[in-house]
Amino acid sequence: xxxLPRLFPAIxxxxxxxxxxxxxxRSFSAGDRARGVALEDIERxxxxxxxxxxxxxxxxxxxxxxxxxxxxxxxxxxxTGVGQRPATEWILELWTDPAAASERRVFxxxxxxxxxxxxxxxxxxxxxxxxxxxxxxxxxxxxAELSQRVPRKQQDPFQKAVSxxxxxxxxxxxxxxxxxxxxxxxxAAGEEWAPLVSxxxxxxxxxxxxxxxAARAFQAILVSYSTGDAAACERAVASYTAELHATxxxxxxxxxxxxxxxxxxxxxxxxxxxLLAFLLGCVGxxxxxxxxxxxxxxxxxxxxxxxxxxxxxxxxxxxARIYLQGRPPVTNLYSSxxxxxxxxxxxxxxxxxxxxxxxxxxxxxxxxxATLIIAHNLAASGDTMEMMQAVLDSNFWLATHxxxxxxxxSATFLAGFIAxxxxxxGVCTRLLRGEPMKALPKMTYGVICFAALxxxxxTVLGGIWADQSWGRFWGWDPKExxxxxxVLWNLLILHARWGGLIxxxxxxxxxxxxxxxxxxxxFGTNMLGVGLHSYGFMDSAVFAxxxxxxxxxxxxxxxxxxxxxxxxxx
Amino acid sequence: MSAASDLLRRxxxxxxxxxxxxxxxxxxxxxxxxxxxxGVWSVVDRYFRSVYVSIPLRLFVPSKIAEIxxxxxxxxxxxxxxxxxxxLLAAHIVRFKLAWNRVGMIVTHAGVLLLLVGExxxxxxxxxxxxxxxxxxxxxYVEDMRASELAVIDASDPKDDLVVVVxxxxxASAGASPVASGLLPFTVRVVEWMPxxxxxxxxxxxxxxxxxATAGLGTQVAAIEIPAATGVDGASFDVPxxxxxxxxxxxxxxxxxxxxxxxIPQSVEAxxxxxQLSLRFERGYRPYTVTLVDFRHDRFxxxxxxxxxxxxxxxxxxxxxxxxxxxxxxNNPLRYSGETFYQASFAPDxxxxxxxxxxxxxxxxxxxxxxxxxxxxxxxxxxxxxxxVRRRIS
Numbered sequence: 023x024x025x026l027p028r029l030f031p032a033i034x035x036x037x038x039x040x041x042x043x044x045x046x047x048r049s050f051s052a053g054d055r056a057r058g059v060a061l062e063d064i065e066r067x068x069x070x071x072x073x074x075x076x077x078x079x080x081x082x083x084x085x086x087x088x089x090x091x092x093x094x095x096x097x098x099x100x101x102t103g104v105g106q107r108p109a110t111e112w113i114l115e116l117w118t119d120p121a122a123a124s125e126r127r128v129f130x131x132x133x134x135x136x137x138x139x140x141x142x143x144x145x146x147x148x149x150x151x152x153x154x155x156x157x158x159x160x161x162x163x164x165x166a167e168l169s170q171r172v173p174r175k176q177q178d179p180f181q182k183a184v185s186x187x188x189x190x191x192x193x194x195x196x197x198x199x200x201x202x203x204x205x206x207x208x209x210a211a212g213e214e215w216a217p218l219v220s221x222x223x224x225x226x227x228x229x230x231x232x233x234x235x236a237a238r239a240f241q242a243i244l245v246s247y248s249t250g251d252a253a254a255c256e257r258a259v260a261s262y263t264a265e266l267h268a269t270x271x272x273x274x275x276x277x278x279x280x281x282x283x284x285x286x287x288x289x290x291x292x293x294x295x296x297l298l299a300f301l302l303g304c305v306g307x308x309x310x311x312x313x314x315x316x317x318x319x320x321x322x323x324x325x326x327x328x329x330x331x332x333x334x335x336x337x338x339x340x341x342a343r344i345y346l347q348g349r350p351p352v353t354n355l356y357s358s359x360x361x362x363x364x365x366x367x368x369x370x371x372x373x374x375x376x377x378x379x380x381x382x383x384x385x386x387x388x389x390x391x392a393t394l395i396i397a398h399n400l401a402a403s404g405d406t407m408e409m410m411q412a413v414l415d416s417n418f419w420l421a422t423h424x425x426x427x428x429x430x431x432s433a434t435f436l437a438g439f440i441a442x443x444x445x446x447x448g449v450c451t452r453l454l455r456g457e458p459m460k461a462l463p464k465m466t467y468g469v470i471c472f473a474a475l476x477x478x479x480x481t482v483l484g485g486i487w488a489d490q491s492w493g494r495f496w497g498w499d500p501k502e503x504x505x506x507x508x509v510l511w512n513l514l515i516l517h518a519r520w521g522g523l524i525x526x527x528x529x530x531x532x533x534x535x536x537x538x539x540x541x542x543x544x545f546g547t548n549m550l551g552v553g554l555h556s557y558g559f560m561d562s563a564v565f566a567x568x569x570x571x572x573x574x575x576x577x578x579x580x581x582x583x584x585x586x587x588x589x590x591x592x
Numbered sequence: 593m594s595a596a597s598d599l600l601r602r603x604x605x606x607x608x609x610x611x612x613x614x615x616x617x618x619x620x621x622x623x624x625x626x627x628x629x630x631g632v633w634s635v636v637d638r639y640f641r642s643v644y645v646s647i648p649l650r651l652f653v654p655s656k657i658a659e660i661x662x663x664x665x666x667x668x669x670x671x672x673x674x675x676x677x678x679x680l681l682a683a684h685i686v687r688f689k690l691a692w693n694r695v696g697m698i699v700t701h702a703g704v705l706l707l708l709v710g711e712x713x714x715x716x717x718x719x720x721x722x723x724x725x726x727x728x729x730x731x732x733y734v735e736d737m738r739a740s741e742l743a744v745i746d747a748s749d750p751k752d753d754l755v756v757v758v759x760x761x762x763x764a765s766a767g768a769s770p771v772a773s774g775l776l777p778f779t780v781r782v783v784e785w786m787p788x789x790x791x792x793x794x795x796x797x798x799x800x801x802x803x804x805a806t807a808g809l810g811t812q813v814a815a816i817e818i819p820a821a822t823g824v825d826g827a828s829f830d831v832p833x834x835x836x837x838x839x840x841x842x843x844x845x846x847x848x849x850x851x852x853x854x855x856i857p858q859s860v861e862a863x864x865x866x867x868q869l870s871l872r873f874e875r876g877y878r879p880y881t882v883t884l885v886d887f888r889h890d891r892f893x894x895x896x897x898x899x900x901x902x903x904x905x906x907x908x909x910x911x912x913x914x915x916x917x918x919x920x921x922x923n924n925p926l927r928y929s930g931e932t933f934y935q936a937s938f939a940p941d942x943x944x945x946x947x948x949x950x951x952x953x954x955x956x957x958x959x960x961x962x963x964x965x966x967x968x969x970x971x972x973x974x975x976x977x978x979x980x981v982r983r984r985i986s
Contacts, residue, residue, distance in 0.1 A: 073892020204894050215893045376984055409892050471976070475969045482962040491923050492934045493720070493950030495958045496711065498636050503624040507617055514613040521606025550628055
């Protein structure tokens with residue numbers, strides 16, 4: 023029993039690796055079957071949507087996410103088992119048995135007025151089927167048309183909700199009619215990606231069905247799937263796949279990898295591990311008065327190992343996205359969140375190596391976890407690997423400016439979080455007595471120095487990109503201004519400290535305010551809906567941002583408590 | 593201690609630095625929020641390149657919550673920039689000491705001074721305009737999208753056109769008083785001036801709107817005023833419009849609608865001669881020509897998202913014996929004769945290109961200054977980090 027604290031980190035590490043191993047096994051296993059057909063090969067079939075070639079699995083998942091916020095649907099048959107079923111099964115059902123598919127509850131509706139518009143009395147339920155909405159379709163269209171006369175920014179929540187629902191219904195209809203995605207692959211020279219069904223340009227209202235080899239192969243798959251001839255369906259899939267491998271080898275290999283990537287969900291796994299590490303660290307802090315030499319180091323070492331494993335998984339996820347997209351890691355708001363967390367973790371661990379106070383382990387795990395949660399919430403547009411607008415299409419500048427400036431944002435957040443730990447831990451607990459009370463302000467200061475450097479260099483690289491692209495080094499665009507605010511704020515803290523205007527407590531309070539500045543530059547400027555840089559389109563996050571700012575201000579108020587009242591003060 | 597050195601010490605104070613940073617942040621925040629209701633260029637002039645600015649308080653509270661009246665007078669970007677410049681210079685004069693561990697900071701701050709100078713030079717001397725060319729056409733002028741002019745053209749001479757222009761700003765401020773000049777064949781009275789406008793087609797406009805003009809195209813289409821373009825809208829700019837009445841010897845020649853949105857000039861007869869009349873963006877003519885050979889605009893399959901744009905142009909400058917083809921694309925501008933041509937936009941239906949033409953004598957300064965600041969900071973913080981690591985290891 024005595025050696026348990028020493029063995030504990032190893033035990034935790036084995037558990038974490040076993041957890042990952044289980045996820046890996048699931049990802050590489052044969053996968054689900056529907057109507058007796060193995061879905062795996064169908065999931066890998068390439069389609070083109072949003073300008074990107076992707077596996078059908080990704081398209082089906084992202085469509086379900088846009089419609090209902092989930093990557094799976096509730097359905098299935100008694101043979102396959104009823105419950106959450108894979109997205110590809112849903113899209114196959116939509117194409118081969120639309121009547122059955124219309125009963126799947128894939129639309130998420132939250133607004134009570136929209137529900138009452140649809141004459142839905144069950145106010146608790148949030149997911150609805152096409153069949154439930156269909157009787158009121160004309161009314162939804164009319165309401166959406168009324169709403170669209172009002173500019174998006176001036177719409178009230180009902181108008182936004184009904185416009186959104188209309189957009190979802192239109193998308194559903196597009197997909198159901200096989201106009202989206204483009205499923206007909208270019209097998210012969212001179213062909214391009216095309217939809218199976220399109221409007222006939224020569225005859226008003228008529229449809230035209232593509233008649234290339236790929237179109238016939240895809241139809242054969244759907245026909246045999248709908249008649250329930252599993253063997254014929256698998257044969258059709260195999261022969262089409264063989265042709266695709268011959269003509270589009272890169273897309274097919276990347277697609278197969280992407281299917282595994284989607285199943286593995288590396289960011290989900292690492293967020294779970296970061297949470298575990300955070301809990302281990304918290305317990306470590308709590309037991310430190312009782313067992314400062316045995317359980318405390320054991321728990322912190324375990325937390326550190328779990329963070330290390332989570333970091334490796336996250337790095338794999340980022341690397342996989344780089345491979346799949348052929349782009350540097352940060353291309354949109356979603357990936358910026360993933361990357362900010364990823365950059366903070368090693369910085370925090372470096373700080374931990376300097377200070378050895380344990381708190382930075384906690385900070386690392388919390389930031390890793392929180393940023394992945396934020397990223398998850400930013401993924402509502404479905405496919406997070408969308409194509410880039412022409413002006414942003416420059417791997418060199420994405421790799422330099424965007425990465426460096428994102429590291430600058432990360433460091434500013436990290437400084438703010440260390441300061442929060444310092445303030446809360448110092449005022450409310452005795453856990454920071456002694457060395458940590460000196461080490462944490464030093465770390466905050468050091469991270470701010472780094473943040474000033476990275477945010478300045480990153481911002482300037484952005485200016486140089488702008489000068490190269492449209493001849494304006496600095497355009498006072500909101501996103502540029504946001505970056506300038508972060509640089510100025512970091513410089514303000516440094517100069518105030520050098521001038522002796524503030525000391526440890528002051529640095530901490532101002533570093534916490536840095537969280538507000540960074541959050542505003544990261545999200546707030548996008549909420550203004552302004553400028554070339556507004557890569558993320560946000561609507562509902564305003565409230566979350568406001569709440570975050572209020573919490574930060576409250577924490578700053580805590581920092582103002584005189585040092586004599588701090589429980590950790592010696 | 594002399595009064596001068598006392599003043600210098602005060603100017604060099606770090607407390608002042610911190611205050612100036614805080615003020616600068618506030619102006620930047622206000623100038624960003626102001627872009628939700630104002631165009632970016634008017635914001636830049638009013639907030640960032642001004643001596644002082646009146647900041648409306650309503651910017652800081654969403655209009656849905658409350659509409660707060662009143663303004664705060666505040667030092668503008670120019671004042672703050674100069675103050676930071678002086679503060680920094682004074683600090684280095686007072687505390688100057690050449691030592692290895694200070695070299696990083698000296699280089700950094702010298703870079704910052706240069707950055708401030710660079711932004712000042714850009715604000716004072718940089719010129720931006722657009723060159724719009726249809727495929728196969730040639731242009732020899734750059735349009736300033738922030739200023740307009742009323743052009744009256746006498747094309748009776750087959751060799752050269754005689755052009756008289758009235759600045760749009762003069763029309764905008766004319767009010768009821770007529771604009772007259774010996775060079776103009778008629779007097780111009782502004783009936784209505786719209787800083788930003790939109791055209792209503794024959795089916796959209798009401799009878800009353802069409803009756804505002806008594807001659808020319810304005811009898812078939814009408815213009816209505818719309819709110820000024822805001823920074824929020826991105827690259828958009830205001831397109832003015834005016835209803836003007838022309839008179840000669842006391843007799844009216846009719847009320848015309850003029851706006852850059854009408855691309856064909858209108859014909860006016862005065863004193864037995866024909867003139868072409870148009871309100872257009874202010875033109876600056878160049879001694880060379882640019883011909884658009886081919887414009888390409890590729891989209892991602894099945895979407896309207898631009899994959900890239902590029903313009904193949906022929907540059908012709910006879911005086912300097914230049915006659916060559918150049919491909920201008922996103923992130924690959926053409927630099928010629930002190931100006932830089934960027935691929936900015938395109939005409940509807942991809943029938944032509946819009947190039948942004950920039951002349952900025954200070955364009956190189958930020959590059960130098962940034963290199964200095966980066967090297968300085970790396971030196972300074974790197975040295976600190978290295979000593980920290982040494983301490984930690986020992």
